[in-house]
Amino acid sequence: MSQLEEIELICVTCPKGCKLDIIREGDTFVKITAGCKRGKEYARQELTDPRRMVATTVKVNNGLHPLVPVYTASAFPKPKIYELLSILRELQLDAPIHINQVVLADALGTGIDVIASRDLPASSAI
Amino acid sequence: MKTFDFIIIGGGVIGCTIARSLSRYKLSILLVEKESDIGMVTSSANSALVHAGYDAVAGSLKAKMNVAASPMWDTFAGELNIPFRRCGDFVVAVDEKEVQKLEELLTRGKKNGVPGLKIVTGDELKAKEPLVNPNATAALWAPTGGICDPFAATLAAGENAVMNGVQIALNTTFESFITENGRIIGVHTNRGDFSGRWVVNAAGLQSDAVMHKAGVRPEFKITPRRGEYFIVDREEMKINSVLFPVPSDVSKGILVTATMHENTLIGPNAQNIDDKEDKSITAKGMDEIWNGAKKLVPSVNQRSIIASYAGLRAGGNAPCADSSVDYTGDFVIEIPETVMGLVNLGGIESPGLSAAPAIGQYVVELLKDHGEQLIEKADYQPIRPARPRFRHMSMDERKEMIQRDARYGRVICRCEMVTEGEIVAEIHSPIPATTYDAIKRRTWLGTGRCQGGFDMPLVVEILARELGKSPLEITKKGEGSEYLYRKTKTVEGQPA
Amino acid sequence: MIKQVYDVVVIGSGPGGVAAGIAAKKAGAEDVLILERDVEPGGILLQCIHNGFGMENLGEDLPGPSYAQRYIIEAQGLGIVFLLETMVLDITHQRKIIATNKYAGIIEIQARAIVLGMGCRERTRAQIRLPGSRPAGVYTAGTAQRWVNIEGYMPGNNIVILGSGDIGMIMARRLTFEGAHVERVLEIMPFLSGLSRNYVQCLLDYDIPLQLQHTVKRIIGNDRIEAVETTRVDDRFNPIAGTEEIIPCDTLLLSVGLIPENELSRKAGVAIDPNIGGPYVDDDYQTSVPGIFAAGNVVHVYDLADWVTQAGFRAGENAAFFAIKTRNRELRSIPTTAGKNVRYVIPQQINKDNLAEKDVSLQLRVRQPIEAPSRILVKCGDEVITSKAEMYARPGEMISIDLKPKHYDVINSACAITVDVVERE
Numbered sequence A: 001m002s003q004l005e006e007i008e009l010i011c012v013t014c015p016k017g018c019k020l021d022i023i024r025e026g027d028t029f030v031k032i033t034a035g036c037k038r039g040k041e042y043a044r045q046e047l048t049d050p051r052r053m054v055a056t057t058v059k060v061n062n063g064l065h066p067l068v069p070v071y072t073a074s075a076f077p078k079p080k081i082y083e084l085l086s087i088l089r090e091l092q093l094d095a096p097i098h099i100n101q102v103v104l105a106d107a108l109g110t111g112i113d114v115i116a117s118r119d120l121p122a123s124s125a126i
Numbered sequence B: 001m002k003t004f005d006f007i008i009i010g011g012g013v014i015g016c017t018i019a020r021s022l023s024r025y026k027l028s029i030l031l032v033e034k035e036s037d038i039g040m041v042t043s044s045a046n047s048a049l050v051h052a053g054y055d056a057v058a059g060s061l062k063a064k065m066n067v068a069a070s071p072m073w074d075t076f077a078g079e080l081n082i083p084f085r086r087c088g089d090f091v092v093a094v095d096e097k098e099v100q101k102l103e104e105l106l107t108r109g110k111k112n113g114v115p116g117l118k119i120v121t122g123d124e125l126k127a128k129e130p131l132v133n134p135n136a137t138a139a140l141w142a143p144t145g146g147i148c149d150p151f152a153a154t155l156a157a158g159e160n161a162v163m164n165g166v167q168i169a170l171n172t173t174f175e176s177f178i179t180e181n182g183r184i185i186g187v188h189t190n191r192g193d194f195s196g197r198w199v200v201n202a203a204g205l206q207s208d209a210v211m212h213k214a215g216v217r218p219e220f221k222i223t224p225r226r227g228e229y230f231i232v233d234r235e236e237m238k239i240n241s242v243l244f245p246v247p248s249d250v251s252k253g254i255l256v257t258a259t260m261h262e263n264t265l266i267g268p269n270a271q272n273i274d275d276k277e278d279k280s281i282t283a284k285g286m287d288e289i290w291n292g293a294k295k296l297v298p299s300v301n302q303r304s305i306i307a308s309y310a311g312l313r314a315g316g317n318a319p320c321a322d323s324s325v326d327y328t329g330d331f332v333i334e335i336p337e338t339v340m341g342l343v344n345l346g347g348i349e350s351p352g353l354s355a356a357p358a359i360g361q362y363v364v365e366l367l368k369d370h371g372e373q374l375i376e377k378a379d380y381q382p383i384r385p386a387r388p389r390f391r392h393m394s395m396d397e398r399k400e401m402i403q404r405d406a407r408y409g410r411v412i413c414r415c416e417m418v419t420e421g422e423i424v425a426e427i428h429s430p431i432p433a434t435t436y437d438a439i440k441r442r443t444w445l446g447t448g449r450c451q452g453g454f455d456m457p458l459v460v461e462i463l464a465r466e467l468g469k470s471p472l473e474i475t476k477k478g479e480g481s482e483y484l485y486r487k488t489k490t491v492e493g494q495p496a
Numbered sequence C: 001m002i003k004q005v006y007d008v009v010v011i012g013s014g015p016g017g018v019a020a021g022i023a024a025k026k027a028g029a030e031d032v033l034i035l036e037r038d039v040e041p042g043g044i045l046l047q048c049i050h051n052g053f054g055m056e057n058l059g060e061d062l063p064g065p066s067y068a069q070r071y072i073i074e075a076q077g078l079g080i081v082f083l084l085e086t087m088v089l090d091i092t093h094q095r096k097i098i099a100t101n102k103y104a105g106i107i108e109i110q111a112r113a114i115v116l117g118m119g120c121r122e123r124t125r126a127q128i129r130l131p132g133s134r135p136a137g138v139y140t141a142g143t144a145q146r147w148v149n150i151e152g153y154m155p156g157n158n159i160v161i162l163g164s165g166d167i168g169m170i171m172a173r174r175l176t177f178e179g180a181h182v183e184r185v186l187e188i189m190p191f192l193s194g195l196s197r198n199y200v201q202c203l204l205d206y207d208i209p210l211q212l213q214h215t216v217k218r219i220i221g222n223d224r225i226e227a228v229e230t231t232r233v234d235d236r237f238n239p240i241a242g243t244e245e246i247i248p249c250d251t252l253l254l255s256v257g258l259i260p261e262n263e264l265s266r267k268a269g270v271a272i273d274p275n276i277g278g279p280y281v282d283d284d285y286q287t288s289v290p291g292i293f294a295a296g297n298v299v300h301v302y303d304l305a306d307w308v309t310q311a312g313f314r315a316g317e318n319a320a321f322f323a324i325k326t327r328n329r330e331l332r333s334i335p336t337t338a339g340k341n342v343r344y345v346i347p348q349q350i351n352k353d354n355l356a357e358k359d360v361s362l363q364l365r366v367r368q369p370i371e372a373p374s375r376i377l378v379k380c381g382d383e384v385i386t387s388k389a390e391m392y393a394r395p396g397e398m399i400s401i402d403l404k405p406k407h408y409d410v411i412n413s414a415c416a417i418t419v420d421v422v423e424r425e
């Protein structure tokens, strides 16, 4: 028989940052107290498959800036973040870049795309 | 080995004004400065006052130089086109005991030959300085006291010297003298040897070490005395002149003064330290300044402080040349008998800045007395033109300037209104600005409320472009003070 | 082409400014101009590449640049003009804006209404009285953010962060991603100054230590920072002796608060609340100077850009209403000009609509005396609207003549009126 386990988390889903109280028994969530529904969802996710939005930059040739900001189209498995960063670090794109342009498709087989956060014109276009 | 008539050690206000004074004559002159820019040490970190001369001990060389220099400042600043204003200064007394002290100062000032001194009532003082402590009962008023931009003075004197043929070697440290038969014939530096008939010791805090290398005055010692300051936002407080407290036996006290950049300066305290490099600001010092300033201007508000800094006084221990004057701590300005070829200066602490134009002349007189043939150049040019400052231009002048050079239309420092055009001009000026601080001292960019937060990345970029370097090589104040370490994307992130 | 007069001019293209522009245009402002000193619109959000923007307004979790671009595209679609690389230098009480631009030089623009959207700046080392030496390597977190995220340079490899503000915590994570080691984050207060979510996802996630009730006592290093001396503080923020620690580092980032940016507002004569550092505003976000509005971090520091956008909408809409009222008044006004033998006429402008209900008295003086029966003629072009006889006309004696509601129809279609004083025939 597994034990009742009490867990405290801080929700990162929205800026309110509510305290979440979770009671878990093995894999079953007995009770989750949260500020809203999304918070409950976060608690469940965090304790089974923690994920984060990942935002970083990627090198660009001939752009208005030498880098373009990118982010994961949805929350990304936490344990794989450094691996993802390492792949993005090696990428080299060519300007112009368009917002939402897929920079890395199906990152590490997660089905999650990494996309550009903004338009980045070529430096000559300015 | 390159050969010069004169080698000047040190590019502070003293070295630069001596260089300028000598550049009037047919001489080849080299000035060596160990830092990446001139004026980086004491000449850019002081109270910026042109003292009237009542404070120095009567009969001392300090008093003599100060009083002689005071009337020279109009021409000095006028020819060099530097900010200077004879705003006058007050020594403020807040009780009866202090009023008595004012009388002493008045007497001393008259003895030194300072013109126009008088004691005014508290009301007269308050009419001129409404923010002064309401308890002030009287003040000593010195109409000839003034304020200047000390770095501008150093730079302009240096530039004018360069215009008249002086060479300046930056990042060049004097190491020792080359001598022959008891005569100095040159110097060893970290960048090679230079020969010179004369060497001038204008090394400020290091002047003791330099003279010891020549075997002169082994007992002379510089004790660095640190003074810390706050700068108060010009929008928050306005002082029209200079306010001194009544001096104690140990110090002139914390003063509150107008500056040529319209901010108010408060400080300095005085603390003897060991390290000649330690310009740090201390929590204790800050409190001291704070309390001192409140005595003169009770309404001063901590929230209006926009910057702080510290400077080191090169306090010497030389007795007064006139043995009837009981004073140790006087300026040393001499051609010593024990070694030939040295013009030796030391202990040029306050009022060294004020005295600079007179010291330059005095050195020329000393040389003449020693039989040096000084022949005036026909083409000596005493005027050093100022470079355009966007901040001080009228709208029409601005329009015209931008039409001539579009870079004057790009404002880089929003607080002080400094444009790209001005920065580029300083990078390519006679004494080139090659670091962020060098640009800051020349243009006052980054000295406003945001303290460089906005302009710094832009200036680093401009410096890199103009100097043909990578931003990674751009420094705050010379080698070892690089701003940036590497490009992003070159090192892998690691789980902690 | 830049026009000389605009209904609404917005200063700053951050979320506050752009939202103000959009709302002004939607509320009927004929032309809206946004002035921005940077090479591209977007404001500080362009360097805030992390997520967390748009949840309130767009229902999406976007990075700063994406959030900014949404509104910029909307603004451009509405025909709002962005004038970039343009730094506003001055604003007069009469809402004249003086700006400088590398290509166009000094520009003067008259606005019927202005929205201030200059954002905020970071508090610096001096404002927190940080003792020690003054080496390279001490930066505000925002400066570092610009270097890392936009220009691609790392300020250092071993980093201490002073202040647990959001920008500092976000930079702690960002620098870790880029291979730097963040030694710790110090906070003088007994509580976090930024959002708890940032504590979790920026510090906890990456094992970056946070020390509450700790501060930097001294900065060490002459050329480049070499270490900081830290200390614990008591409840009154005094260092507790014996708790000092020397922490080697090559960079100290300051995340110690933001201050509204109001140099320009001051020049325009806008009253500033000393407590906040931003202008006094009413519920329309109008400042103490009529026709000058303010939105976003220029007013006070918001913790969320979404709220800045909302404030911008409100300020922009009210700016448009003000501009429209002003424009209408201008449209309904015609100048009075001094004609034959008249030195001046007061008022110089008359509002046609006033004439619909009441008399408007014109007052004037002649240039040369006429010592004979004279006539005052008020004309629209060649047509005489009304006239009045006088026994004589002398410069020393003011003359007046009334326009009456019955003249409304003629005046309504006129574009100017002239007054002559001539000798009677």
Ligand SMILES: Cc1cc2nc3c(=O)[nH]c(=O)nc-3n(C[C@H](O)[C@H](O)[C@H](O)COP(=O)(O)OP(=O)(O)OC[C@H]3O[C@@H](n4cnc5c(N)ncnc54)[C@H](O)[C@@H]3O)c2cc1C
Binding pocket: B009, B010, B011, B012, B013, B014, B015, B032, B033, B034, B035, B038, B039, B040, B041, B042, B043, B044, B045, B046, B047, B048, B049, B050, B051, B172, B173, B174, B175, B202, B203, B204, B205, B206, B225, B226, B227, B228, B268, B311, B312, B313, B314, B348, B349, B350, B351, B352, B353, B354, B355
């Ligand atoms: C706190 C404070 C307040 C003051 N207030 C006033 C005031 O209000 N009015 C006033 O008149 N005076 C004032 N003074 C004094 C004034 O600032 C100094 O007298 C003046 O700046 C001294 O100039 P300097 O050229 O001798 O020294 P510095 O400016 O220190 O110049 C010496 C130069 O020599 C260089 N150097 C040293 N060693 C070597 C070497 N081995 N090789 C090459 N170069 C070397 C240094 O790098 C330095 O640049 C004040 C001083 C302090 C510290």
Ligand SMILES: Cc1cc2nc3c(=O)[nH]c(=O)nc-3n(C[C@H](O)[C@H](O)[C@H](O)COP(=O)(O)OP(=O)(O)OC[C@H]3O[C@@H](n4cnc5c(N)ncnc54)[C@H](O)[C@@H]3O)c2cc1C
Binding pocket: C011, C012, C013, C014, C015, C016, C017, C018, C035, C036, C037, C038, C042, C043, C044, C045, C048, C086, C087, C088, C089, C117, C118, C119, C120, C121, C122, C141, C142, C143, C145, C166, C167, C170, C258, C261, C264, C295, C296, C297, C298, C302, C303, C304, C305, C306, C308
């Ligand atoms: C470094 C930093 C990081 C931040 N990070 C976050 C964050 O992660 N999340 C968050 O919600 N908020 C963050 N903020 C707060 C953020 O500023 C606001 O949320 C939002 O960007 C404010 O919008 P704004 O339009 O008021 O100002 P800004 O976005 O700052 O825009 C002001 C604009 O005005 C321009 N401007 C200023 N003066 C002039 C002039 N004289 N002439 C022409 N143009 C001028 C500036 O160039 C700038 O583009 C951060 C702030 C700073 C300083």
Ligand code: SF4
Binding pocket: A011, A012, A013, A014, A015, A016, A017, A018, A034, A035, A036, A037, A038, A039, A040, A042
């Ligand atoms: S629980 Fe809901 S309200 Fe609370 S922080 Fe999470 S998402 Fe926001």
